[in-house]
Amino acid sequence: xxxxxxxxxxxxxxxxxxxxxxxxxxxxxxxxxxxxxxxxxxxxxxxxxxxxxxxxxxxxxxxxxxxxxxxxxxxxxxxxxxxxxxxxxxxxxxxxxxxxxxxxxxxxxxxxxxxxxxxxxxxxxxxxxxxxxxxxxxxxxxxxxxxxxxxxxxxxxxxxxxxxxxxxxxxxxxxxxxxxxxxxxxxxxxxxxxxxxxxxxxxxxxxxxxxxxxxxxxxxxxxxxxxxxxxxxxxxxxxxxxxxxxxxxxxxxxxxxxxxxxxxxxxxxxxxxxxxxxxxxxxxxxxxxxxxxxxxxxxxxxxxxxxxxxxxxxxxxxxxxxxxxxxxxxxxxxxxxxxxxxxx
Numbered sequence: 001x002x003x004x005x006x007x008x009x010x011x012x013x014x015x016x017x018x019x020x021x022x023x024x025x026x027x028x029x030x031x032x033x034x035x036x037x038x039x040x041x042x043x044x045x046x047x048x049x050x051x052x053x054x055x056x057x058x059x060x061x062x063x064x065x066x067x068x069x070x071x072x073x074x075x076x077x078x079x080x081x082x083x084x085x086x087x088x089x090x091x092x093x094x095x096x097x098x099x100x101x102x103x104x105x106x107x108x109x110x111x112x113x114x115x116x117x118x119x120x121x122x123x124x125x126x127x128x129x130x131x132x133x134x135x136x137x138x139x140x141x142x143x144x145x146x147x148x149x150x151x152x153x154x155x156x157x158x159x160x161x162x163x164x165x166x167x168x169x170x171x172x173x174x175x176x177x178x179x180x181x182x183x184x185x186x187x188x189x190x191x192x193x194x195x196x197x198x199x200x201x202x203x204x205x206x207x208x209x210x211x212x213x214x215x216x217x218x219x220x221x222x223x224x225x226x227x228x229x230x231x232x233x234x235x236x237x238x239x240x241x242x243x244x245x246x247x248x249x250x251x252x253x254x255x256x257x258x259x260x261x262x263x264x265x266x267x268x269x270x271x272x273x274x275x276x277x278x279x280x281x282x283x284x285x286x287x288x289x290x291x292x293x294x295x296x297x298x299x300x301x302x303x304x305x306x307x308x309x310x311x312x313x314x315x316x317x318x319x320x321x322x323x324x325x326x327x328x329x330x331x332x333x334x335x336x337x338x339x340x341x342x343x344x
Contacts, residue, residue: 133211
């Protein structure tokens with residue numbers, strides 16, 4: 001079983017490590033100093049993958065297109081190596097809004113961390129489990145090295161989802177810990193024989209490495225999986241509700257912009273710049289995410305998807321017990337932002 005009690009025990013350490021304790025929750029201090037609900041506020045946003053994958057493009061769009069400015073927000077992006085570190089920073093108060101996987105929010109809730117998911121930047125999976133040349137099925141991975149971003153979190157959970165249908169247990173493979181940006185070069189260099197890739201990286205590896213094979217298209221196998229959650233410290237939201245609603249309003253405007261086909265070329269150009277990825281890979285991922293409607297139009301939070309994902313984590317014994325929807329999600333802020341925007 002994974003031990004997510006680190007979310008509770010490591011918060012102070014994370015705040016120091018990030019070097020942001022002095023400026024963390026600055027959006028709160030800016031908003032609380034004025035009775036004006038539209039007073040300029042500064043917030044820290046932690047993004048789980050650096051450089052970002054396509055599914056994380058929303059904040060960059062909100063910045064470039066002026067949606068944060070429209071909501072009177074000064075936003076600082078904090079690049080994080082993985083979702084667990086993002087959740088730790090959020091729990092510590094060093095990050096005001098943490099973009100990570102829904103599994104991190106579920107595991108935090110299972111450990112009674114004082115945070116909730118408040119919105120979803122990506123409602124579905126975009127991942128594929130891909131094997132190196134010579135790997136025909138997940139059974140061929142027994143005893144072989146596989147890519148992982150750590151013993152906890154999204155990549156290891158989805159790796160289990162890749163192995164289980166073939167009757168292979170996680171203990172039968174050899175996870176090699178690395179940052180996600182190393183997955184593609186590690187497979188090309190024959191350091192790992194499989195990994196779970198986001199859409200853009202899946203495009204790169206299948207086009208760059210002849211003989212690489214998709215072992216599982218997890219976006220097809222798990223269509224009800226809740227992928228992306230934005231988490232927030234409960235006390236931050238309670239103290240600075242107006243700032244939270246303004247932030248989510250800007251993010252929903254960014255999603256509307258990204259889902260508009262008229263903006264596809266501009267989005268690909270921006271995405272190529274911020275990710276440093278091959279333009280063809282970014283174009284593939286953007287169009288995949290648009291077509292699959294992974295970027296939500298609204299709150300992006302549904303009890304069915306959240307509860308389903310939590311049940312899978314409980315099944316894999318990634319969490320000691322399955323938390324309820326209300327323990328994982330606090331939808332009040334997203335509902336208020338959606339109501340503010342309306343359907344136009």
